[in-house]
Amino acid sequence: MKSNTIHTLTSVLLVALLVLTTSLAAQARDDIDATLAKLTGEAPYDGWTAEAVQKAQLAAFKHLILPMGAESPLERAEPQMTFEKISRHASRPGADAERKHWCRILCGAQNPVIPRPSRIWMLRKLGEIGGAESVPALASLLGSDDADIRELARRALQRNPAADAATVLIDAFKAVTHPDDQIAFLNALGGRRAATALEPVSQACLSENDNVARAAIAALADIGGNRALSTLMELHNAGGTERYAAAAAALRVAQRDATPERAAFVQRDVLRDDSPATIRMACLSGLSTTDPAFCFAQLDPIVRGTTSPELRHFAIGLIRNMKDPEVLNSVCASFPQIDADGQILLLAMFSDLGESTRAGGPALLQKTAVRKTVLAALNHNDSNVRGAALDALTQLGQAGDVSAIAKVASSDASVRKAARRTLERLRGADADVAIRKGIRGGGESSVRSEYIRAATARGDRDAIPMLQELARGDDPKLQVAALDGLAALCGPDQVGSLLPLLGAGSTARARDAAEQAIAILCRKDDDETRRVQPLVALVKNSQQIVTQAAAVRILGRVQGDAALPAIRMGLTRDETVREASIRALASWQTPTVLPELLLAAGSDAPRAQKIVALRGYFRLLREPSPRTDVETLALVEQALPLASRADEQRLALSVIGSLGVKEALVAAEGHLDNDELAAEAARAVADIASRVSAYDATSANAALERLSQRPLDDRLRTHVAQTRKRIEDHRGFVGSWRYAGPYVHASATGADLLHATFPPDSKRAASVEWKRLRTSNPWILDFTELDSGSQRVIYVSAHLQSDRDQDVVFAMGSDDGLLVRINGEVVHDNAVMRALVRGQDKVRVKLRKGPNIIEAKISQGGGGWGFCLRIEDETGAPAEGLDVRTW
Numbered sequence: 001m002k003s004n005t006i007h008t009l010t011s012v013l014l015v016a017l018l019v020l021t022t023s024l025a026a027q028a029r030d031d032i033d034a035t036l037a038k039l040t041g042e043a044p045y046d047g048w049t050a051e052a053v054q055k056a057q058l059a060a061f062k063h064l065i066l067p068m069g070a071e072s073p074l075e076r077a078e079p080q081m082t083f084e085k086i087s088r089h090a091s092r093p094g095a096d097a098e099r100k101h102w103c104r105i106l107c108g109a110q111n112p113v114i115p116r117p118s119r120i121w122m123l124r125k126l127g128e129i130g131g132a133e134s135v136p137a138l139a140s141l142l143g144s145d146d147a148d149i150r151e152l153a154r155r156a157l158q159r160n161p162a163a164d165a166a167t168v169l170i171d172a173f174k175a176v177t178h179p180d181d182q183i184a185f186l187n188a189l190g191g192r193r194a195a196t197a198l199e200p201v202s203q204a205c206l207s208e209n210d211n212v213a214r215a216a217i218a219a220l221a222d223i224g225g226n227r228a229l230s231t232l233m234e235l236h237n238a239g240g241t242e243r244y245a246a247a248a249a250a251l252r253v254a255q256r257d258a259t260p261e262r263a264a265f266v267q268r269d270v271l272r273d274d275s276p277a278t279i280r281m282a283c284l285s286g287l288s289t290t291d292p293a294f295c296f297a298q299l300d301p302i303v304r305g306t307t308s309p310e311l312r313h314f315a316i317g318l319i320r321n322m323k324d325p326e327v328l329n330s331v332c333a334s335f336p337q338i339d340a341d342g343q344i345l346l347l348a349m350f351s352d353l354g355e356s357t358r359a360g361g362p363a364l365l366q367k368t369a370v371r372k373t374v375l376a377a378l379n380h381n382d383s384n385v386r387g388a389a390l391d392a393l394t395q396l397g398q399a400g401d402v403s404a405i406a407k408v409a410s411s412d413a414s415v416r417k418a419a420r421r422t423l424e425r426l427r428g429a430d431a432d433v434a435i436r437k438g439i440r441g442g443g444e445s446s447v448r449s450e451y452i453r454a455a456t457a458r459g460d461r462d463a464i465p466m467l468q469e470l471a472r473g474d475d476p477k478l479q480v481a482a483l484d485g486l487a488a489l490c491g492p493d494q495v496g497s498l499l500p501l502l503g504a505g506s507t508a509r510a511r512d513a514a515e516q517a518i519a520i521l522c523r524k525d526d527d528e529t530r531r532v533q534p535l536v537a538l539v540k541n542s543q544q545i546v547t548q549a550a551a552v553r554i555l556g557r558v559q560g561d562a563a564l565p566a567i568r569m570g571l572t573r574d575e576t577v578r579e580a581s582i583r584a585l586a587s588w589q590t591p592t593v594l595p596e597l598l599l600a601a602g603s604d605a606p607r608a609q610k611i612v613a614l615r616g617y618f619r620l621l622r623e624p625s626p627r628t629d630v631e632t633l634a635l636v637e638q639a640l641p642l643a644s645r646a647d648e649q650r651l652a653l654s655v656i657g658s659l660g661v662k663e664a665l666v667a668a669e670g671h672l673d674n675d676e677l678a679a680e681a682a683r684a685v686a687d688i689a690s691r692v693s694a695y696d697a698t699s700a701n702a703a704l705e706r707l708s709q710r711p712l713d714d715r716l717r718t719h720v721a722q723t724r725k726r727i728e729d730h731r732g733f734v735g736s737w738r739y740a741g742p743y744v745h746a747s748a749t750g751a752d753l754l755h756a757t758f759p760p761d762s763k764r765a766a767s768v769e770w771k772r773l774r775t776s777n778p779w780i781l782d783f784t785e786l787d788s789g790s791q792r793v794i795y796v797s798a799h800l801q802s803d804r805d806q807d808v809v810f811a812m813g814s815d816d817g818l819l820v821r822i823n824g825e826v827v828h829d830n831a832v833m834r835a836l837v838r839g840q841d842k843v844r845v846k847l848r849k850g851p852n853i854i855e856a857k858i859s860q861g862g863g864g865w866g867f868c869l870r871i872e873d874e875t876g877a878p879a880e881g882l883d884v885r886t887w
Contacts, residue, residue: 064079068115068118083121087129106125107134120152135162139168142172157169170194186215186219194223210241224256228253229254248282271283304337320349340380344385347392383414410449410450448478448481452470461489463489486521492522503544515550532555535563536555540566553580567585582616588616602642611648618639621636653684661692696883736799738796740770753817783860793859801852806881811871812841812842814830814834815860816833818832818856822852822853828841828843854869
C-alpha cells in the first residue's frame, strides 16, 4: 500500500506541475499576485468556481515551492509566509473542499524532487490543517530516511483528528523497537488521548527500559479514563520501580476523570507514609476537596511533627484553604503541643485568614478559637512566637486587644517593635477610641506612653487635647511621650502653648523633649521670620537664664538668617546662654556665622567652648561655597593660631587638604616637620598635589618628589606613587574648568541640541553664571556627577595662557556631541551620538600669545556624558609654553 500511495501522489504532483507549466507559461507577474491575494483572503474570489480555486491553488503551489526552498532563510521567509496565509485561509470554516484539495497538494511533501525546506514547511502545515485525506501520505513518511521528516509526520498524525491517524500511530508503535522511537510514539498516543491505544500502551508500562516505562505511564495519564486508572493503580500496588510514577499518573487521572468517590478512593490508597513528599502532597490536596475529614486526620500529625518542613508548610497551607471552622478549632486545640516553629507557621496562617476574611466579614473566625489562641501566644516563652502572634493580631486584633498589646510593648523589649507596629496598624475607629481611653486612664506610665506612641503613629488628631494636658503634667515619661506626639500631630500654631515648658519649673528631661518638639513645629512654618519670632522674643525678654538658653538651642536647630540676631545676642549673656549660642553657631549649616565662630574661638570663653567654636569653624570651611580656594586658605590661616591642640590642627589640615591651589600646597608642607601632624600633613600634600597637577604638573610633581623623600607608611607611599602616575598619564590634558548649565530645550533633542541656542550662545552670555567644576577626574570630565539626566547640554570654559603665538592640536573626546570655540571663534563642530574616547576628534588651532579662552559645548542624548581635551604639538607630545590658569 505504501508504494502505491507514493506512486499515486507523485503522479498527481507531476501532472499538476505539468498543467501548471502549460497554464502559467504566458501568465504575467500581475496575474500570480492577484491569484495569491485571493487565495490568502486578501481579495474576494469574484465568482471563481470550485474548479478555478483548485487550479489557482496548483498555480500558487508551483509559484512558491522553489522559493520556499531557497538556501537563504531571508529569501524563503516571504514565500513561506504567503504559503502560511494560503493554508490558514483554506482551513477557514465552511471551506472543507478547499482545505482537502490544498492538503492533497501538500501530501506531495514525500517527493524528494521538492527542496527539503519546502517539504518541511508543507509537513508543518499538514500538521495544522490536515484531516483524513492526509493520513496515507503521512503514514508513508513515518519510514523516511530523514529523521526530521519522520518526526514531523509523527507530530502531524498526533494532531490529525481522523480516527485512522490513531490507528497508523498504534501500528507504527507496535513495529518500532528502538527505545527513542517507542517513547516518541508513546508521547504521540498520549498527546491525542487515543483510547484505542490503551492495550499496547499498558503493555509498554512493563518495559525493561525505565524511560520507555515512564513514557508509557505518562501516556496512560494523558489518555485517562477508568481503564487507564485501573492499570495505573495495579502498577502502583505491584510495588515496582515505577510505582511512584504510576501513583502520580493515577492521581492526575483521578482528579480529571473519576467521580469524587473514586478519586477519594485512589487518593486514600496512594497516600502512604513512605511515599515521596510530592505524592503525599498531591493526595492531600485532592482529599481536602473529596474527603476533608480524612484529609485533616492525616494533616494533624504532619503539623505536629518536625520531620518534613516542606510537608508541614504544605499541610498548613491546605488547612488555611479549607477554611473549615471545625478544622481550625481542632488546630487551636493542639496548638500548645506543637513546637515553636510549627506555632509560628500556624500564627502566620491565622494572620492570612484574618486578611482574607476581613473583606467579607469575620464570621468564619468568630466561630473558632483562633483569636483566643493568638492572644494566648503573647505569653509564650519564645520571643519569635510572641512576635508572630503580634503580627497575626495586625489582622485579627480588635479594640478589646489594645490593652494586652500595649502591655507587651511596654514590658517586652524583645518584641516591642512588633507590638508597636500592631498597635499602629489595628484597623477601625473603635481601635482609636480604645487607644485614647488608654491615654486618658490611669495605670503605669510606660503603658500609657505606648498608647500615646500608637495614637501618634496612627495620626489621631483627636488625641491632641489629652497630649497637651499630659505635656503640662508632672510625669516626665508621659511628658516626653506627649511632646513627641504633639510635634508629629500639631502645626506651628501650637508653639506658644509649649514655650512655658522651657522654664526652670520643668525637669531637664521634659525641657529637652519640649525643645525638640518646638523645633519640629517651628520648621513646619515656611516663613523663616515668623517661625522664629516667639523664640527671639524669649531670648530678648525672658528673665530666666534657663529659658533663654533653651530658646537659643532651639534656634540652633531651626536655623535661618532670622534666627542669627538672637543667637549673636546670646553671646553677650550669661555663660549658660553664651555656651548655647556657641554650640548653635557651631552646628550652623551656612558660612554666614564664620566671623562669630572665629571671634568666639579667640575670646575669653572657657576652653571647652572655644574648642567647640573652632571645630564648627573648620567644619563649615569644608562645606561647598562660592569662595575661591585661596580665600578658604586665608580663613584657615586666620584660625590656625587659635588651634593649640593637635585635634583642631588636624581639622585645619583636613580643610587645607581639600583645596587645589599651590598656596595650599605650601601651607600643608609647613606642617610636615610636626611629629603630631606629619601623617595628616603628608596626606594633605598628596591630595593637594593631585588637584594642582590639573593645571601645574611641574609644581605638583616637585611637591610629591619632596614628599617621597620623607619617611611614609606603606599606604601613603602607595598613594603618592599612584598620584604621580595619574599625573603622568594625563600630561597635556586641560584639568581646570568652569561650567555653565546644564540647559534643556523645549523641542530640540539628540544631535540637534548642539546647535540649539542657550544663554552662553547669545548676547546674554555675559550674564551667565560660571561655576568652578569639581569632578573626581579633572582631566576626563564626567558630567553625570553633576546631572545624570538626558536631552541637555553643558558648557565648560578654561583660561589658557600661551608664551607665544603657536599652532597646536586639540585632541578631544566627547559623549555626545561637541562644539568648541577659541576666543569666541568656532574651531570644531561635531553633532554626533557616541561614547567618549580620548582623542577621537583632532583639530589644528592657532593660539595667540597671552590669554586664550577655550569654551566647549557638549550635548547629552542619554546615558553617560563627558569631555576631555589634550593639547599636543605636531608630534603628539604635550604642547610647551602653556599655562592653564586656575579659577
